[in-house]
Amino acid sequence: MSGSNELPLLKSARREAVGALLIWLLVTIYSVGYCCAYGYNRDPKTLTFILGFPDWIFWGIVVPWGGSTIISAVFAFCLMKDDDLDS
Amino acid sequence: MLIAVAEIPSPGYSVLAALLIFIAASVWLGAMAQKAMEKQDFMQGFFLGNRGLGAWTLALTATVQSGGTFMGFPSLVYSFGWIVAVWIGSYMVVPLTGFAIVGKRLAQLSRQTNAVTVPDLLRERFGDSRVGLLASLMIMFFLSFTMFAQFKAGATIMKHAWPGSGIMALSEDYDAAPARDGVTKTEGAAKSFLKTWFPLDPKYYMGLAIFSITVVGYTLIGGFMASVWTDLFQSVMMVIGVMLLVCLAVPMAGGLEQASKAAITATSTDIAFGPGYSTSGREFLTPGLALSMFFVWVFAGFASPASMVRVMAAQNTEVMRKSIVLLSCYNCLIYIPLIMTCIAARSLLEPLGKQSDEVIPRMALLVTKDFPLQTGPFVSGLIMAAPFGAIMASVSCFVLVIASGMVEDIYAKFINRNATEAQLRRATTISMIAVGTIGVLANLNPPEYLQALVVLSGSAGAATFIAPVMMACYWRRATATGALAGMLGGFLVYFGIYSCGWAQNWATANSSLDLAKQILAILGPDPKIGPSGLFRPYYILGVDPIIWGLLASIVGGIGVSLISRPPSPELVKRFFEIRTSPISIKNDEPSH
Numbered sequence: 262m263s264g265s266n267e268l269p270l271l272k273s274a275r276r277e278a279v280g281a282l283l284i285w286l287l288v289t290i291y292s293v294g295y296c297c298a299y300g301y302n303r304d305p306k307t308l309t310f311i312l313g314f315p316d317w318i319f320w321g322i323v324v325p326w327g328g329s330t331i332i333s334a335v336f337a338f339c340l341m342k343d344d345d346l347d348s
Numbered sequence: 349m350l351i352a353v354a355e356i357p358s359p360g361y362s363v364l365a366a367l368l369i370f371i372a373a374s375v376w377l378g379a380m381a382q383k384a385m386e387k388q389d390f391m392q393g394f395f396l397g398n399r400g401l402g403a404w405t406l407a408l409t410a411t412v413q414s415g416g417t418f419m420g421f422p423s424l425v426y427s428f429g430w431i432v433a434v435w436i437g438s439y440m441v442v443p444l445t446g447f448a449i450v451g452k453r454l455a456q457l458s459r460q461t462n463a464v465t466v467p468d469l470l471r472e473r474f475g476d477s478r479v480g481l482l483a484s485l486m487i488m489f490f491l492s493f494t495m496f497a498q499f500k501a502g503a504t505i506m507k508h509a510w511p512g513s514g515i516m517a518l519s520e521d522y523d524a525a526p527a528r529d530g531v532t533k534t535e536g537a538a539k540s541f542l543k544t545w546f547p548l549d550p551k552y553y554m555g556l557a558i559f560s561i562t563v564v565g566y567t568l569i570g571g572f573m574a575s576v577w578t579d580l581f582q583s584v585m586m587v588i589g590v591m592l593l594v595c596l597a598v599p600m601a602g603g604l605e606q607a608s609k610a611a612i613t614a615t616s617t618d619i620a621f622g623p624g625y626s627t628s629g630r631e632f633l634t635p636g637l638a639l640s641m642f643f644v645w646v647f648a649g650f651a652s653p654a655s656m657v658r659v660m661a662a663q664n665t666e667v668m669r670k671s672i673v674l675l676s677c678y679n680c681l682i683y684i685p686l687i688m689t690c691i692a693a694r695s696l697l698e699p700l701g702k703q704s705d706e707v708i709p710r711m712a713l714l715v716t717k718d719f720p721l722q723t724g725p726f727v728s729g730l731i732m733a734a735p736f737g738a739i740m741a742s743v744s745c746f747v748l749v750i751a752s753g754m755v756e757d758i759y760a761k762f763i764n765r766n767a768t769e770a771q772l773r774r775a776t777t778i779s780m781i782a783v784g785t786i787g788v789l790a791n792l793n794p795p796e797y798l799q800a801l802v803v804l805s806g807s808a809g810a811a812t813f814i815a816p817v818m819m820a821c822y823w824r825r826a827t828a829t830g831a832l833a834g835m836l837g838g839f840l841v842y843f844g845i846y847s848c849g850w851a852q853n854w855a856t857a858n859s860s861l862d863l864a865k866q867i868l869a870i871l872g873p874d875p876k877i878g879p880s881g882l883f884r885p886y887y888i889l890g891v892d893p894i895i896w897g898l899l900a901s902i903v904g905g906i907g908v909s910l911i912s913r914p915p916s917p918e919l920v921k922r923f924f925e926i927r928t929s930p931i932s933i934k935n936d937e938p939s940h
Binding site for chain 1: 433443448459605608622646662673
């Protein structure tokens, strides 16, 4: 291994890949976990609606979807680095 | 009160007019693309757009969108209810994972190797022509299934666009069912021949001919850029259509909450909960399958050969960053609004039964019926033409990727190593016409279950390519033998598990036979989960085979790499380290 000689793009790409995979993992655990806990085997009488969405869809999908969009934008504009593709 | 099908206005000539506008626009875009790529290197220009994709073209074309987004997906929402939001939920991170996991590195490697195709890149990166050949054959195999299904979908839409042919739909029950039992002994030989080889409605064959000639034609004229620009055009039309639909449909249903409550009244409370509404007792999305879908879309998204080629064509890394944001916003405007529209449809339309993939066309006609100045039919026609545009764009991309594999990975590498540009151009033209002809022949009497095969080939592609591509991008110790093991491991495990599923489904349907009993004794009874149809996979531990395929590919790729001879230091240095060229310092030059 020769870390000091490594292509700069490779270093930033690897770091960004790890970041993106971690975000995917967190979103998967949260969304699937929340929806399975509150959307399956539930008494229908307890169902409420938030902005027209069933409560478990709102908190399990709609909110994380909005959150992921913001996180993706922050990731792309603040954390990802521009590199020369021809390097 | 539910609206009967008869009360919805007929599409008349509006859909046909909209489709013709789409076709004309696509041919025009093909001609423009040809002008744009003139004076460039033929292979780089025709198959990769000279690596000049900007943020919009990259964001709105490098993803897994096709006719299914506008027809298959809404059909699932209409059929199973809110649980489909979980089924598609991972699209919230697809823009990020699609570009941030391998995007930059793949684009860099493709420049370092001067690769035009994914197999080209893998061959150079691993320094072994076997890797390129295997990758090329597998890509052709996977994409062919998907492409054949899209040919059929395009022809079916053209057929239904004719006035009096009913609403547009992709349902396979539509054209396959009445056709195959039509041959009788009293009919003449010629008639019998026609019924055997051309068993479907003549309008279908006319649609197939028009669709194929158009798509292959404009792709032949404009190459990669024609495919990309058509894709961008349909993506914009699609988002306009979805916004229009959701803004009109939800208020018409009395609001989203009211629509959900009406849907519950019309069906059962299952439509608002997991695992989804079903009249057959089959559980559509169990927790294990919900988890699987967060693997399927994410990994099939960035490892699909068609997507990887688009990423390789990105202009620079800034374009990729902007694409993440653009695509994230685009997905927000497509998927959740489509779900809202289809839930509203449950409270507005009479049950559609097997024709559930008509839900969007019917809603388009319904919500625009009171538009002033008779503009409703034309607006609904444009909304309905969006999936047709998506299918054209998909086929164009697949034709291009398959043809590029035939020319670059087989003809130029094995048949004619010193091919001139004129010979490459001729080979490209012949390949694309051959691919189009095969697509037409395969759809003269199209097999059923093609939609299931599309999902199968997409997931199998992900299971096959993710580990080798990740290894190529980030692992110095990865070897050619490891990459081959990763590809074959993922492919064989995925198809092995699927084959068990087919055997189980066949045995369930023929449970009185001895062989069927033996199969069921080994594999167990149908677990009654997942989608219906013959092409269900076998669910080990209740999850989709993509997870086992990925695991096998990773273990095979890493394991075999570690036990095989390490790659040469020169190869590693070429792709992982800064090039250090000798610097000659001239003493007579002034220092700065």
